[in-house]
Amino acid sequence: MELFLSRIDFGGVFGILLAMVVSCLLFLHFSSRKKFRTLPPGPTPLPFIGNMHQVDIKELINSLKELSKTYGPMYTFHLGSRPCVVLSGYQVLKEALIDKAEEFSGRGDFPAVQMWSKGNGIVYGTGERWRQLRRFAISTFKNFGMGKRSIEERIKEEAQFLVAEFHKTEGKPFDPTFFLSCAGSNIICTLVFGDRFEYTDKKFLMLLDLINSNWKLMSSTWGQMLFSFPEIMKYVPGPHRQIYKNYLKLARFVGERLEMNRQTLDVNNPRDFIDCFLIKIQQEKNNLDTHFNEDTMLKTTxxxxxxxxxxVSSTLRYGLRILMRHPEVEEKLHEEIDRVIRVNRSPCMEDRSRMPYTDAVIHEIQRYADIVPMAVPHTVTRDVEFRGYTLPKDLNIIPLICTSQFDPTHFKNPTSFDPTHFLDESGRFKKNDAFMAFSAGKRVCLGESLAVMELFIFLTTILQNFKLKPLMKPEDIDITPESTGLGSIPRPYQFCLIAR
Ligand code: HEM
Structure with missing residues (x-):
């Protein structure tokens, strides 16, 4: 009897406790909804899981695109308990990112990286620190010749190293991933570390592997789960936990390079971005509010x-696969390269204005490959009136830039690969404002002009030297991505390069 009574007591206390916890959580849920009642309508969220029951977590971006068919170009979506406003289509993205650039320039939650970066650095920084670091990086890159001849010369030189590596494959099947990563990475390495690496350098290959696997993890289902439920996923075992560890390894390598630079620094003769940063730290050492310190330097680098x-390497890898699916496009590229550049000199940026077809194809590759489909989440930097709603400061914004790139009101054939999207009737290159591969506004990609140079010189140099040979019939090549999250990941493939 006594035992029975104590069971009843235990059950009763447990029931009361459970009821209290649930009511507290429901109270928190509804009071937070009250706080966000000025937001645009969207699907009704449930406590804790938000709207996650209404999407396919493996296809989060496609699900968000799908929801915009019901809720329009701007709607509220709860990623777990985190309310976000999703922007979809060219018009609303332009009104937010360009017309209200300052207000929409905050950086939103991206837990996979914030666990490591803690808001420091450029990509995940906000406010005055972000502004100063971004300005510093842009001006330093300019001084080292971005947009001028010297960096172009470096890209031309790297393109020749790439071609030399490709020649070694002697027309046999191979996977181009690491060759393209080495080439792309070496350009940024020259600017940041003052030097390139050999394609056989084991440490370099290990670093590229870390970057490649983090990019893939952030774009996987595990990455989407971490993005949606960071507080829970932090404790759940799984491959997503490797992201943080990989960042630590990358930071260790960069830390070693910083030390090497520090020991050999000549303040009158800076060799690279790191030297310039070290000099800036010295210049600001008496400024108590400075944003230039060791941690900032590490995270920015x-x-x-x-x-x-x-x-850059994902775009090239995707681009080559698309060209194998469309041999008629590759043929026209060969024709234009042979006519304008011929065979006895390397392609250079001056050629681009005389090569409208190539220019259009590169834009179309970037549009179709859509390698950063939702940019990186933004926030609004203050309370802002937008399209009849009040968006409170720090609210997360998801700019689905992919929806601009596939907007049927701006591209006649959005779901097909069609270079004429960027050509007028006379075959001249035609700009399209809805092209947002580099995003837009204050957070627009900092490396845009560098990437544009790399894509043009690398692609034309490859096609000047080789013809692409797929291992299957062109019509059997699947050009949809393998997975989509932070990035759209092209399917792995092998192919042959036949010397021309
Ligand atoms: C095809 C190549 C590239 C594409 C498609 C691309 C695309 C993007 C996109 C979509 C963003 C997010 C913008 C936003 O939040 O709205 C971004 C940011 C950024 N990109 Fe790129 N990017 C490319 C190459 C590069 C290169 C070569 C660099 C190296 C300098 C670079 C450095 C950055 C940085 C530092 C940011 C953060 C900017 C900020 O938060 O202020 N990107 N990029």
Whole structure:
């Protein structure tokens, strides 16, 4: 009897406790909804999981695109308990990122990286620190010749190293991933570390592997889960936990390079970005509010190394696959390269204005490959009136830039690969404002002009030297991505390069 009574007591206390916890959580849920009642309508969220029951977590971006068909170009979506406003289509993206550039320039939650960066650096920084670091990086790159001849010469030289490596494959099947990563990464390495690496350098290959696997992890289902439920996923075992560890390894390598630079620094003769940063730290050493310190330098350098490596190489890898699916496009590229550049000199940026077809194809590759489909989440930097709603300061914004790139009101054939999207009737290059591969506004990609040079020189140099030979019939080549998250990942493939 006594035992029975104590069971009843235990059950009763447990029931009361459970009811209290649930009511507290529901109270928190509804009071937070009250706080966000000025937001645009969207699907009804449930406590804790938000709207995650209404999407396919493996296809988060496609699900968000799908929801915009019901809720329009701007709607509220709860990533777990985190409310976000999703922007979809060229018009609303332009009104936010360009017309209200300052207000939409905050950086939103991206837990996979914030666990490591803690808001420091350029990509994940906000406010005055971000502004100063971004300005410093842009001006330093300019001094080292971005947009001028010297960096172009470096890209031309690297393109020849790449071609030499490709020749070694002697027309046999191979996977181009690491060759392209080495080439892309070496350009940013020259700017940041003052030097390139050999394609056989084991440490370099290990670093590229870390970047490549983090890019893939952030774009996987595990990455989407971490993005949606950071507080829970932090404790759940799984491959996503490797992201943080990989960042630590990358930071260790960059830390070693910083030390090497420090020991050999000549303040009158800076060799690279790191030297310039070290000098800036010295100049600001009496400024108590300075944003230039060791941690900022480390995180900014890792940002540049990461952002500058995987993006260009993924685009090239995707581009070559698309060209194998469309041999008629490859043929026209060969024709234009042979006519304008011929065979006895390397392609250079001056050629681009005389090569409208190539220019259009590169834009179309970037549009179709869509390698950073939702940019990186933004926030609004203050309370802002937008399209009849009040968006409170720090609210997360998801700019689905992919929806601009595939907007049917701006591209006649959005789901097909069609270079005429960027050509007028006379075959001249035609700009399209809805092209947002580099995003837009204050957070627009910092490496845009560098990436544009790399894509043009690398692609034309490859096609000047080789013809692409797929291992299957062109019509059987699948050009949809393998997975989509932070990045759209092209399917792995092998192919042959036949010397021309
Ligand atoms: C095809 C190549 C590339 C593409 C498609 C690309 C695309 C992007 C996109 C979509 C963003 C996010 C913008 C936003 O938040 O709205 C971004 C940011 C950024 N990119 Fe790139 N990128 C490329 C190459 C590069 C290169 C070569 C560098 C190296 C310097 C670089 C450095 C950065 C940095 C530092 C940011 C952060 C900017 C900020 O938060 O202020 N990117 N990029």
């Amino acid at each position: 890792v940002n540049l190394f990461f952002a500058g490596t995987e993006t």
